[in-house]
Amino acid sequence: MRKNPTKTIDEALHNFSGDWVDVNRKYLTGMEHLLSMRDFEVDNSVKTEVYREDKVRLFHYEPLAEQTCRVPLLICYALVNRYYMMDLQSDRSLIGNLLRSGLDIYIIDWGYPTKMDQFLTMEDYIQGYLNSCVDFVRSETGHDEINLLGVCQGGTFSTIYTALNSEKIKNLVCMVAPIDFRSTDGLLNLWAQDLDVDTLVDTYGVIPGWFMNYGFLMLKPFQLIIDKYVSMLDIMHNREALSNFVRMEKWIFDSPGQAGEAFRKFIKDLYQSNKLVKGELEIGGERVSLKDVTCPLLNIYGTKDHLVPAECSRPLTDLVGSKDTEAMELPIGHIGMYVSSKSQKVLAPRVVEWLTAHSTDAPAPTKGAAKRAPAPRVKKTSRRKTRSGNAKPRPRTARK
Secondary structure, X not given: OOOOHHHHHHHHHHHHHHHHHHHHHHHHHHHHHHHHOOOOOOXXXXXXXXXXXXXXXXXXXXXXXXXXXXXXXXXXXXXXXXXXXXXXXXXXXXXXXHHHOOOOEEEEEOOOOOHHHOOOOHHHHHHHHHHHHHHHHHHXXXXXXXXXXEEOHHHHHHHHHHHHOHHHEEEEEEEOOOOOOOOOOOHHHHHHHOOOHHXXXXXXXXXXXXXXXXXXXOOOHHHHHHHHHHHHOOOXXXXXXXXXXXXXXXXXXOOOOEEHHXXXXXXXXXXXXXXXXXXXXXXXXXXXXXXXOOOOEEEEEEOOOOOOOHHHHOOHHHHOXXXXXXXXXXXXXXXXXXXXXXXXXXXXXXXXXXXHHOOOOOOOOOOOOOOOOOOOEEEEOOOOEOOOOOEOOOXXXXXX
């Protein structure tokens, strides 16, 4: 039987008008949610600042369970973006899960570099600030060796640090850490090959956070600039889902600048020359050999990571000198490594299990180890550099 064309058009218009009303209702509800929202709480786990040097701060997390791993864990995040991605919301917090499993955790906050920090080098970050934080945790807990977990660029720094200071690190965990920069799987690696980093650093001094952000967004322009905001319309009526969306946006655009000299060396020596893998990287005049990483290693990476492709991280287990290595490959992306449901169910338990198993033979803390002070220890220093990277020393004073 032939349909009445007028009736068909009427039905289509009716359905369209219904959908239009529904979309507008969601939009208006979402706008009410957005207008009523205030600043979001992130970094949910309770922690205390225990050490400070220049703009770098070291925090100690309040334990949430009886300690299961004898050796404390220091987390070294990347200089790009902020460490609280690992503790962004209470129901999807990698830090929270590690704490609830009984780990004793410290974390480094690199702070926000300003113009006065433009001459900070990779040596300052690795053999300076990171080394100071490692030594503080060792002194504070009485352990000669501590566990170190490096995330993204922080994993690169942690690997280099361990190669140069193997006597201080009990176990090394690397998470989505770029090591072998030969990979052409990611646009970031390809773009970095032709980046005129000298002109960039000489122009800005401190590379602006917005510049870094635009670069990351352009890696997936449709998905990260258009699609996600179109998709936001579908969740605007749901206050909880919208809150999580805005919370993630806050983290994405909370981007510290990059100290120019450290950025220059990282791009030229690693992305463009791949010196770490070649055994040609020098830090403070000392050659870095991955074979000097002899402690147990857990190497974690994602097969869907567009920022640090798996091929950048996977080779690490074969490059180090350790005979006790394990690779953990997860079918998730860079951000998913911290916030996905799979991360919460699989990643955190495995990290705790691995660290605990590899820390059982750790000696008891040294007697007379310093007790945690109620106020942070502040080390006031100046790491001003010339462009060549040679330090201009100034007297260092400790301020109680």
